[in-house]
Amino acid sequence: MKSFLLFIFLQIIPAPVEFAETGKDCQVHSVRVATGRRASRGFRTMAASLPAFAQKEAYSIDVGKKRIRIEALTEEGAFRAQQTLRMMELSGQPIHCCKITDYPRFEHRGLMIDESRSFKGKEFIMKQIDAMALLKLNVLHLHLTDAAGWRIEIKSHPELTQKAAWRIGRTYAEWEKNGYPFCTEDAPQAYGGYYTQDDLREIVEYAARRFIKVIPEIEMPGHSMEVNRTCPELACIDSTGRRRNWAWDLCPGNEGTFRLLEDVLDEVMDIFPGKYIHIGGDEAVMKDWRECVNCKARMEAEGYSDVHQLQGYLVRRMANYLQEHGRTAVGWDEILETGVPQDAVIQSWRGSSGGRKAAAAGHKVIMSPNTHCYFDYYQDLIRKEPLATGELTSLHWVYTYNPLEGISEEDASCILGLQANLWCEKVPTPEHAEYMLYPRLFAIAETAWSPTSLQRDPVEFRARARALLEVFRTLGYNTFDMDSESDFAIEGKRRTRTGEIIYPAF
Numbered sequence: 001m002k003s004f005l006l007f008i009f010l011q012i013i014p015a016p017v018e019f020a021e022t023g024k025d026c027q028v029h030s031v032r033v034a035t036g037r038r039a040s041r042g043f044r045t046m047a048a049s050l051p052a053f054a055q056k057e058a059y060s061i062d063v064g065k066k067r068i069r070i071e072a073l074t075e076e077g078a079f080r081a082q083q084t085l086r087m088m089e090l091s092g093q094p095i096h097c098c099k100i101t102d103y104p105r106f107e108h109r110g111l112m113i114d115e116s117r118s119f120k121g122k123e124f125i126m127k128q129i130d131a132m133a134l135l136k137l138n139v140l141h142l143h144l145t146d147a148a149g150w151r152i153e154i155k156s157h158p159e160l161t162q163k164a165a166w167r168i169g170r171t172y173a174e175w176e177k178n179g180y181p182f183c184t185e186d187a188p189q190a191y192g193g194y195y196t197q198d199d200l201r202e203i204v205e206y207a208a209r210r211f212i213k214v215i216p217e218i219e220m221p222g223h224s225m226e227v228n229r230t231c232p233e234l235a236c237i238d239s240t241g242r243r244r245n246w247a248w249d250l251c252p253g254n255e256g257t258f259r260l261l262e263d264v265l266d267e268v269m270d271i272f273p274g275k276y277i278h279i280g281g282d283e284a285v286m287k288d289w290r291e292c293v294n295c296k297a298r299m300e301a302e303g304y305s306d307v308h309q310l311q312g313y314l315v316r317r318m319a320n321y322l323q324e325h326g327r328t329a330v331g332w333d334e335i336l337e338t339g340v341p342q343d344a345v346i347q348s349w350r351g352s353s354g355g356r357k358a359a360a361a362g363h364k365v366i367m368s369p370n371t372h373c374y375f376d377y378y379q380d381l382i383r384k385e386p387l388a389t390g391e392l393t394s395l396h397w398v399y400t401y402n403p404l405e406g407i408s409e410e411d412a413s414c415i416l417g418l419q420a421n422l423w424c425e426k427v428p429t430p431e432h433a434e435y436m437l438y439p440r441l442f443a444i445a446e447t448a449w450s451p452t453s454l455q456r457d458p459v460e461f462r463a464r465a466r467a468l469l470e471v472f473r474t475l476g477y478n479t480f481d482m483d484s485e486s487d488f489a490i491e492g493k494r495r496t497r498t499g500e501i502i503y504p505a506f
């Protein structure tokens with residue numbers, strides 16, 4: 001049985017919940033799909049025992065000698081089944097008669113792409129949506145605004161893209177070295193770009209046809225230098241009475257800040273129909289708030305004694321604004337520290353502790369800890385890899401991540417799922433981005449979809465990942481070269497026996 005499993009599993013990531021081989025090669029590939037009430041009673045009974053999110057995506061495939069039958073409750077389930085068949089076909093192996101029953105472990109199976117630090121554009125995003133569909137990932141999170149560039153057209157504030165979508169410096173490092181200059185589109189050496197609202201609607205629709213939701217992120221109040229540079233009248237005021245228009249944080253003391261953010265979110269909600277809107281909330285410096293006359297006035301009016309409370313004020317006010325419009329805010333784990341509405345979703349990035357605390361407090365949680373899910377980190381030794389960041393985050397390391405570690409059974413229901421984050425300060429091109437994503441995204445896909453009851457053997461997974469990586473190359477993706485992977489990375493090493501961190505240079 002093990003060899004049969006190995007054979008079929010070699011061709012499918014994420015591994016399906018149940019698989020049984022029932023005969024030799026299937027000769028005729030006509031496919032019949034039975035959804036909803038047309039599905040068999042047996043399938044419907046099985047699906048009824050699953051959580052609601054898994055019912056929607058559950059499917060079965062019966063590969064007979066002459067035909068293939070798919071069963072699912074919804075079109076979404078039938079689509080997931082078709083992706084399994086497509087992956088079997090793409091492998092180039094003969095398709096054997098078999099029965100598959102399958103459904104997801106987690107509701108949220110995501111990928112974040114940072115479009116602010118390097119702008120990769122619509123064609124690139126759609127190509128990654130195709131890959132996500134094949135891997136049964138279902139959430140694309142777009143980081144659209146940050147200090148290095150504003151990437152979304154806002155019709156009521158065209159100055160945001162006119163003044164902060166183009167910069168002098170092809171890479172983030174060049175831009176930094178040049179002193180962070182922005183420019184207009186027609187300037188010589190201008191680097192950048194932005195999505196028009198039509199572009200984004202096209203992306204949302206393309207993703208929806210593949211049952212993938214898009215979560216836009218509008219960063220606030222930190223990581224917002226581009227907004228202060230564009231709208232200097234909104235920036236904090238320093239002790240000499242001057243505007244701090246190079247400041248990192250937005251000014252939570254200025255009502256104009258909230259008018260701008262509400263204008264932006266109105267248009268964002270119009271473009272993105274999904275429930276979740278990401279409002280950032282990470283790494284606010286809060287230094288300028290101590291001196292700013294507007295911030296001080298806000299603190300006095302609200303009875304605050306600490307500037308951290310201003311972060312909580314801004315985040316709560318914007319989360320409430322989204323809630324009034326029927327949406328739900330998502331924020332990085334810092335927002336947990338300053339008080340957020342109970343419905344806000346917490347995205348754990350500073351390790352998993354924020355996620356654990358949030359789940360214990362009853363918040364829904366997305367796990368994307370920098371310890372395991374940051375794909376701008378090195379995937380092999382420094383000496384053989386392009387410039388990256390962080391500790392060694394090899395395929396093996398990502399695959400062995402357990403998103404429920406240290407979480408009680410009771411709190412586990414709060415974990416919506418997990419997500420890979422591709423930050424792009426050191427990832428300047430679409431080709432480089434694909435290199436960082438594949439094969440590590442395969443590991444996230446399997447952890448997010450496949451049950452833990454399947455034997456999670458990194459050696460066996462590596463063999464499947466290698467085979468799928470070949471398929472991805474054939475499809476035109478630029479991938480990491482697993483043939484050149486060091487033993488250090490293959491074995492998933494990261495720390496010495498005494499717990500000391502080994503940097504990938506060794």
Ligand SMILES: [Zn+2]
Binds near residue numbers: 236289
């Ligand atoms: Zn201020």
